[in-house]
Amino acid sequence: MVNKETLVLVHGAWHGPSCWDRLVPELEERGWATSTVDLPSTSGDPRAGMYDDARAVRDHLRALEGPVTVLAHSYGGVPVTEVAETVPNVRRLVYLAAHMLEAGEAVVTPVGGPWFPQDAELVPAPEPPVEALYHDVPARWAEAAVARLRPQSARAFTEQQTRASWRTVPSALIVCDDDRSMPELFIKRQLTMAEVVRHLPGSHSPFLSRPGELAGLIDEVTEALPARR
Template structure:
């Protein structure tokens, strides 16, 4: 069994002393790790959030690990948080979030940040008509153009440091089918990025047209606002959570 590694910052630990801390679990996207939230965390803490993160095992270079394993880790992390919690998933992170969230009684709301919202029975590749990578690949390498696709509006040094930390992603993460769609049962918001060059438009258009999220907010810029404009993103997350 894969065990969740859940982390919280020192400031977030101090927030536990508050009478009613706001808990948020951040679920990273493909090829990334919990480290990707480092720029965003202090801005959320200024809004009074107690911030938790997880490392999804599908980025541990093990081809046998897929979306269901990621969802198990998210579920374990939710079970370790004392009190109500908001869950935010970025990009692929929205998929294991959807799989796990409704099984945790303390989840109050979901926030999909430039993330895929799937129906039960769909895998991430389903709306695309199938995998964009060869069928025999067991690990999907970091895309060659990911800097231009995901970090074009991120400060140059930070974009380079981020790219250097990315790791291959298990292909199973993209092909495991959703058995639960938690956005159907929990208040859910979609934060879409106006110049997102990374996530196919089909996901955002379908979610909005089919009224999947309870609330839709838009941000300027690209796919990674947690790096490009973390203070603004924290403001929007706090506003969206209150609205839901």
């Protein structure tokens, strides 16, 4: 077993820290201290982009004492990848159905460009949201999650990374096998990027659909990863 440390949770596009509400108790029962980041690009401000999110993640990480593991979901993998290697106490990265991009890439790069109008400032959540994000989540939790979805800035998807922290920080990838949100081309190429790869059944949002199983898998992959020194 690894010595439990702080696990920083970084949400994805359209979401906020409340998405972790079912997972946090499971993690804390297993001995993790948890801390969440709120990304500016989901605040409804179209001027906030990936670099603003990256600064928020970096500042949050720098304020923590002791070793840290970062769990990033979906788009949250992008700002985490941009800054994690610059914070010395970050020991491991866990990408949960998350983007692992190379330096010089943005979210839109692998798919050949924006899937939204070029002049869009805010990008709506996928429709229908339950089918795209929460199809196996209990109905009351899915309804609550949909009600909490927030506007997402288009800029977050188009600003290019300058670093690929998964190259220097030991990293794991958790693939959701019935993920109806993450394009398959992202998943396939990321299988060779992470040092440890594990699979979960179900949707893009296992923190809501199977939080206990996810917490156990987080334990497993962090035990399997070496710690950055």
